[in-house]
Amino acid sequence: MQRPPPAPAASCAQPLTPRAAFCRIFNLRTVAAVFYFCLAVVVGRLLTDLQYEDLGDWAMTTLRFLRQNLISGLLLLATIATADGIAVARGLGRRAALAVGVLLVLAGSALAVLLRAWVYGWLSTLGNEPAYLAGVWLTWALLGSLGYALFYLVREDEQQRRMLCDAECADQALGAQMLQARLSALQAQIEPHFLFNTLANVRRLYETTPERGREMLSCLIDYLRAALPSMRSSSSTLGRELDLARSFLTILQMRMGERLQFSISAEAGLLDAPMPPMVLPTLVENAVKHGLGPLPEGGRIDIRASRAGDDVEIEVRDTGAGFTAAKGSGVGLANTRSRLAGLYGTRASLQLAAGAPRGVVATLRLPLPTAAAAPAFA
Numbered sequence: 001m002q003r004p005p006p007a008p009a010a011s012c013a014q015p016l017t018p019r020a021a022f023c024r025i026f027n028l029r030t031v032a033a034v035f036y037f038c039l040a041v042v043v044g045r046l047l048t049d050l051q052y053e054d055l056g057d058w059a060m061t062t063l064r065f066l067r068q069n070l071i072s073g074l075l076l077l078a079t080i081a082t083a084d085g086i087a088v089a090r091g092l093g094r095r096a097a098l099a100v101g102v103l104l105v106l107a108g109s110a111l112a113v114l115l116r117a118w119v120y121g122w123l124s125t126l127g128n129e130p131a132y133l134a135g136v137w138l139t140w141a142l143l144g145s146l147g148y149a150l151f152y153l154v155r156e157d158e159q160q161r162r163m164l165c166d167a168e169c170a171d172q173a174l175g176a177q178m179l180q181a182r183l184s185a186l187q188a189q190i191e192p193h194f195l196f197n198t199l200a201n202v203r204r205l206y207e208t209t210p211e212r213g214r215e216m217l218s219c220l221i222d223y224l225r226a227a228l229p230s231m232r233s234s235s236s237t238l239g240r241e242l243d244l245a246r247s248f249l250t251i252l253q254m255r256m257g258e259r260l261q262f263s264i265s266a267e268a269g270l271l272d273a274p275m276p277p278m279v280l281p282t283l284v285e286n287a288v289k290h291g292l293g294p295l296p297e298g299g300r301i302d303i304r305a306s307r308a309g310d311d312v313e314i315e316v317r318d319t320g321a322g323f324t325a326a327k328g329s330g331v332g333l334a335n336t337r338s339r340l341a342g343l344y345g346t347r348a349s350l351q352l353a354a355g356a357p358r359g360v361v362a363t364l365r366l367p368l369p370t371a372a373a374a375p376a377f378a
Contacts, residue, residue, distance in 0.1 A: 016088055016155070018088045018089040021081075021085045021087075021088040021155070023081075024081075024151075026078055030077060034073040034074055034077050035070065042062055042065045046058065046061060046065060071112055071116050072109070072112040072113075073140075075112045075115065076108050076109060076140055076143070078108075079105055079108030080101065080104075080144060082104065083097075083105070084097075098148075101149070102148070105148055106141050106145075109138075109140045110137055112140060113133050113137045113140075116136070117133070202251075204255070212255070216255065219251050219254065235274055235276075235277070236275060236278075237275065238270055238271055238272070239271030239272065241277070241279070241281065242303065244281050245280050245281055245303060249288075249301065256292075256298055259298025260292060260300075260301070261298075261299075262302065263300075263303070265304050270305055270307060270312055273312050273366075273368060275312075276339055276340070279340075280364070282336050283362050287301050287320065288301070288318075290360075291318040292319075292321075293320075295321055299359065300319045302316075303317075308365065311365045312366050312368055313364070313365050314364040314365075315361060315363050316361070316364070317355055319359040320358070320359050322358050323360060336350060344366065344367060348364075348365060348367065
């Protein structure tokens with residue numbers, strides 16, 4: 001079964017649009033911040049006049065002065081937001097963006113002075129107090145320039161963080177693709193290793209008893225018809241893998257006769273537990289080849305699956321020859337350990353131990369998936 005190509009890595013954040021850049025600066029939060037800033041400036045400046053004026057006159061003076069400062073503050077806030085939107089729309093670099101921002105802030109400050117003079121009724125006498133108006137313009141131009149530089153640097157930092165996040169996402173996606181390719185290659189090595197040994201048994205039986213060979217070949221065809229889809233599938237279940245192991249042992253029992261006895265048992269509720277395909281058949285094939293095969297009298301294989309805390313424990317016990325120089329170092333077991341490490345990390349394990357009075361016990365532990373997330377096998 002051909003697998004679909006992996007989806008491209010999703011960006012950690014959407015690219016900033018000019019509208020989003022404007023709204024990032026000019027919004028209710030920043031408007032409120034400008035209001036409280038102007039209020040603090042006005043109250044702090046006129047607080048000493050409270051002792052010279054009655055409370056009503058002082059309050060009216062404060063409100064008028066607050067209105068004048070809010071005109072400058074809000075107009076400059078809109079100017080800064082506009083400058084940042086232009087920088088995003090044009091894709092300006094740091095120097096160009098800061099230059100455009102400063103020029104717009106200077107123009108916005110001058111416009112705010114004119115608007116304040118118009119609201120206060122000073123347009124007819126605008127040239128009477130040039131020093132005061134120039135001071136107001138320079139003060140707000142400086143505040144606006146610093147504010148724009150701050151907003152721009154914050155946005156640039158956020159953009160760098162987004163680029164770093166996107167790079168990390170792309171690196172994780174590439175790592176996942178490499179892991180999938182590696183696991184697929186390992187599984188591709190396990191499949192012929194398993195099948196070629198099975199076919200060798202069929203050929204050997206044909207050489208001794210052709211009738212039994214034909215019967216076994218028929219069973220093998222039925223077995224392969226059920227097993228081949230699982231070999232290329234990305235996932236399997238404990239119940240399916242136990243069925244494959246049962247079919248494999250049944251085929252071998254037809255050749256070995258009384259030399260092979262086996263039993264398979266599993267706790268209720270574990271048959272639907274997910275597990276990587278072709279792991280259990282590999283352990284069974286290894287037990288037959290290295291354990292029972294070398295002994296003239298054969299032996300017995302017992303497969304038991306049980307729950308062990310948050311894990312499922314699968315035990316493959318044989319009464320064969322026990323550990324030999326090649327035991328546990330074959331392609332099947334080596335690749336099985338690599339697959340488990342790639343899929344589960346340290347949460348899964350495959351251990352081999354000496355059986356009593358002889359033989360080997362292979363114990364496979366796999367974490368049971370939670371209801372929220374199930375593992376995806378490759």
